[in-house]
Amino acid sequence: MITDVQNQQKQSSVSSLASESGNAGQGPGDRIPFWGRVSGRRGYQALVDFLFASERRQFALLAGIPFIWVLTQHLGPVLQMLYVSFLDAYPVAVGAQTHLTLKHYLLFFEESVYRMPFLRTMTYSFALTFATLVIVYPVAYFLARHVKRQNQLAFLLLLLIPFWVGEIVRTFAIMILLGNNGAVNLLLKSLGFIDRPIPFMYTGFSVSFGVIYLTSLYMLLPLYSALEKIPASYSEAASDLGAGAWTRFRRVTLPLSYEGVASGCTLVFLMSTGFYAAPVLLGGPSTTVFAETIAGFFHVAGDRWPTGAAFACILFLASLTITALFMKFMGRLSSRGRR
Amino acid sequence: MTGKTRILMSLIYAAFVVYVFVPLSMMVVMGFKDSKFIGFPIKSWTLDWYGRVFQDTEVMSVFGYSVLIAIGSTLVSLLIGTWIAVLLAGRKFFGRALIFSLTILPAVVPGIISAIAFRIYARLLGIEPGMMAVIWAHAVHNVPFVVLVIVARLSTMPTNYIEAARDLGADPLVAFTRVTLPYLRPAMIGAGIFCLLLSFDDFVRSYFLGGYQPTLPVLIFSKLRSGMSPEINAISTIVIVLTAVLGVWAERSMRRMNGASR
Structure with missing residues (x-):
């Protein structure tokens, strides 16, 4: 290279020398x-x-094109969504006057039909982020600390390939796995644990299983890169000073990996709040999430777009607030560890 | 570290690999089952479902449509993403941190919100739902990933390459096309394949911005809602194989670049 x-x-x-001296292309067999x-x-x-x-x-x-692009294409859609959420009607009918209103936001607080899916989305996302962290941390730890450096890429690649496959295909795979005639039920039946298949599908369990399956990579990569940076000598030093395996982990490795925990959890939480296809395909009426509520306003004619926009803003604002609080908490945690 | 924890950790890793691979392998296996009914036990095997997929003109045209969208949006993302990356990796300027956060924004907006925002903005821009709208949404959504890859590559490039070229009489444009661009080539290939995969596999934006013609994930979604069929398994298996081939190619391209820069 x-x-x-x-x-x-x-x-x-x-x-450039040739062109400066003015005899460009005149050397025999010398292609400029x-x-x-x-x-x-x-x-x-x-x-x-x-x-x-x-x-x-x-x-x-x-800088011209990047500035214009970032402002109009990246920030623009979010701002326009915010603006539409305050309009009483959108798209604006010809000759009609538009008024700014808060009624779409008030609707959310008045109707419990909308509050339930919202609270469900928040609790699910929170619990699933934590579950993903607990499941993935040992895997990232093993990759970063126990696998030889030259093998790490191969071990990681093995996990990366399935995650490149899209959301829909992987959700479908979960449907087959958890179905009444799926592999899990077949295994349980052949082991003699159950007589009749357990109905996993269309429940909170299937949605959770699917979402964790979709997000775990986004937890694995930040955790892995944080853990990989910690020098092995730190643990050895702690061990020389008499710390046991658990103390070494709790007092040395874990605090140094907080950065990875914070970015992994943030990514996974934000992703979890926005899943649409997975809850639709894996869930049932008792697991309606807020994304489905929002989408509902866009399937019908345009007159409910402002409500949908307002609900999307509420979801975005709520998830950003929770993320910011979490980041602050993690920051305080790691600065206390340093002292 | 004691031997016991080591064994425990490798078991956890193995269990995770199984967790990741079992659902997909189940799906692949079901695509070869000689029955309309998905599930165990499998009594006989067939390749008929694949034959049907390749004869299904709808699936084939949807496949071509998705590939076109992926290529179109990737070209836009690469152009704009590289441009932004060169700006951000260059000398400091007022508001750089702000531009950087705005660049990353589309990557962190949750899926449904991103789709809704694009849907509303498309109307403001006057783009009708359809191919152009999907290409545009994918292009904007994928720009942050290109920027991150290219900025990482640019940070490993010695600044004296450009200085040398300038000393030898190259103007900034020639220095960029003859020095920076060749240096960025492996990163651009890697980022481009990544964009192709992101676009080809994207559901939520394609679903809300697409017109009557679905992309492949949207087609699979609507087929799934009306009932499972082994034909969907065959389609999905083809998608998995394509994804894996492209993904490994991207990974190799990126790894070669990391190896060369060391």
Whole structure:
């Protein structure tokens, strides 16, 4: 790679020298590269002189498109959603006046039909994030601390491949696994634990199982990279000072991995609040989550869009608040550990 | 570390691998079952479901449609993502931290909220639900992933490469296309494949921004809602194989780049 770049530098230096001395392309069998020919043209020179005349102009050229893109495409949709959530009707009918209103937000607090799915989403996401952390931490720990460094990538890759497969396909796989004739019921039956299949599907259990299956990678990667950074000598030092295995973990390794715990939990929590397909396919009427409530407003004609937008804003705000509080808590925890 | 905990930890890892692979392998196995009914026991095997998938013109056209969307959105994401990454990895400027957080924003907005926001914004922009809307939403959603990969790659590039090129008479544009871009190539291949996979597998944005023509995940979703059939297993198995091949390719490209920079 490095020699590649150096070669190219050599070529480009040759070509620019050639074009400066004005005999571009005249050497026998000496092909001038594309950029060499281009940069020899007078029009190109004028353009470059104009474009890169000052530092400020160079920066404007570099930053213009990214600024516009980030503001209009990344921030724009969220702001427009917030704006629509305050409108009394959207899309605006021709010739009609729009008024700003809070009624969509009030609707949420008035109707318990909407509150239940919201609270369910929050408790599920919270509990499932914690469950994912507990399940995945030992796996990340094993990968980072017990596997030889040159084998780590292979071990990690083995887990990565299934996670590249999309949400829908993996949800379908869970449906087959947990179905009445699925592998789990078959195994339990053949072991003689049960006579009749256990109805796992369309319950809170199947939704939880599916969501953990979908999110565990997003917990694994941050935890792994945090744990991998901790030098093994820290544990050895603690061991020399007489700390047992559990103390070493609790007083040394765990506090140093808080950063990974924080980012993994944040990612998984935010993802869990936004799942739509998995609860629809794996859940039943008793497990309706807030994402389904929000989606419901967009299946019908446009006049309920502001309500849907308001509910989406409520969900976003709530999950961001919880995430921020959690980050603060983790920050305090790790700063206390340092003292 | 004592031998006992070591054994316990490797058992936990093995159990996790089983947990990750068993559901998908069950699904693959069911695609070869010679019965309309999904579930155990399996009495006889068949390849008929695969034959049906390849004869099903709807599935084939949906597949092509999804591939087109993936390629289109990936090209946009790569262009914009690389541009933003070069800006962010360059010299400091006022508001850089803010631009960085805004860049990451689409990646952290929960799925349903992201889909709803894009749906509303598409109407503001005047994009009708359909292919263009899905390409646009996927492109915006995937930009953060490109930026993260490219910024990581740029941080390993010695600054004197560019200085050398400039000293030898290259203007900033030539220095970028002849030095920076070749250096970024493996990262761009890796990020591009990652975007292809994200777009091809995306459900929630395709579902809310798509018109009458579904993408592959949306088609599987609607088939699943009307009942399971081994044909869906066959389609999903093909998706898994494609995903694994592309994913391993991306991983190898990224690993070669990490090895070379050391």
